[in-house]
Amino acid sequence: MSLKVLPIPPVPEETARVVRAIFPRGNVLMQLRDTVGTMYVDEAFADLFPTHGQPAEAPWRLAFITVLQFMEHLTDRQAADAVRSRLDWKYTLSLDLTDPGFHHTVLSEFRSRLVQGNAEERLLDLLLERCREGGWLKARGRQRTDSTHILAKIRALNRVLCVAQTMVYALNVLAEVAPAWVRAYVPAEWVERYGERLEHERLPQGEDERTQYANQVGADGWTLLQAVDAASTADWMKTLPAVTTLRIIWEQQFEPREQGGQ
Template sequence: MCVRARTGCVVPELTVRVARACNPRGTTAMTIRDHLDGLWSDEDFEEWYPRDGRPGLSPAQLATVSVLQFLLELSDRQAAESVRNRIDFKYALAMELEDPGFHHGVLADFCERLAQEGRADKLLGLALEKIRAVGLVRERGRQRTDSTHVLAAVRDLTRLELVTEAMRAALEELARRAPHELVALVTEDWGKRYGRAARLGKNPSKPKTRIKQTGEDARLLLRYVHRYLPALRDGEQVQALRQVFVQNYVLDTQDRPTWREPGDAGLPPSAVAIVSPYDISTRYARRGETRWKGFLAHVTETCDPDTPSVITDVTTTKAPVHDTKALPGIMTNLHDRNLLSKEHFVDGG
């Protein structure tokens, strides 16, 4: 699929008349079109797509739909239905009234492209240039940074489930990369223990036996890979298993894995403790009564009293990173966009 820039982005006359008749005071979607002439043009997305192939949908339209989707808290399906049925959406996207829109699955594909290579930050920079040009962001004004928690797309696991699942994930990765190399290692008991997702609960049967077996299995697998499969040591799940094993077991004087306890060998702090083998950047955090596993999104916005609040930066960090620790990176981003403020407010914790 390639990008074929639209020859014009003028809102069709009939769409204008109907939208104005139905919404004389305008809507959020219409305001974006009226004041900013849209946030982006198709030329801004040319590097995202190959130069040949079948022409795809307008990426500028999809990006605008994604913004409206976030503002109005719509699912992909609801956003696609709004494009098909809502007149103000057609106005914002410069679409004919009879345009049927697109399938909701297109938005998921667009978001995958958006998440690559810092593209979201680049789009934010382009939008801020237009917003600043119309005077909605004051030069050297006031800004503030606050954060909100972001849940990771991972399942809550106990420590024993974490090690068991890390073992299963590593075995599946090795089976994909070198299926014949594990024949001499994997036993029928391993198939029973790691053949399906770990769901042991907080009170599994024979917990000490499970802890001992899983630790010995993990140590054996890691040593086997290190000695006989060195080309596979860099596998993502193998590395995750190694880190999970080190954080939850310690080798005793007889070189046997022993379960780490808080008052004995010690457990890693939440800032470094892995909570999922499938996303080792996810962390556990707590703020007041809120507890979650995931990340922190630090949102910076203008806060001048006589202008609308405009988001100028969004920085995502690991969950335990406080706003003050993220501030140097945020200030660098604002400097690159020429949006440094005279006063900047941040929660000192």
């Protein structure tokens, strides 16, 4: 996915007319857009995208959706449905009423780019900067320093969740395009481990347990990549975007497993 930086469009007139007729006093999301603005611009994420290839969804919009998703405790699928169906979301995101949205996996791919680019805190930093510009947040000397351990925990949790979701995404894609291969090469216990939706609440909360879980996911990912790289596997499967994403993240996050190792 490549990035073509474009100016942020205003709320379409028809969207604004219909939404304001339904919400004459506005609501929280409309007030957020009217008061804070879009908070993000495409240029802030330009370093995370290549310059050539199929155009990506606008990063500013994906970043904003990530914030809305967190505010309303939505899964990726629920957030993608909200983009398609909710008028206040279309208003907030400058979308036409008939905009069909996108596949929910776009959100996990965006988070993967943030992790790969060590940009997990960029959404928060840009939001805080916008709040300071608006006069809604005042600097208080030690605030950021005192919160370092909290940010570190959030970053660790986000990394574990990102790699686990990447594993789930790769397995789901392979199950859709090559079900017979998955039945032959994917261990049965992975169905229980990766079959349910992954959220922060389902991750181990203790540091030792979380480390053990991350190591297990890492080992499983290398097992999957070794199976994909086998000579008996069709070449087209080796270049699937989901497999490529898995490979990139695993090479950055985990030590490679020796062939045939445990």
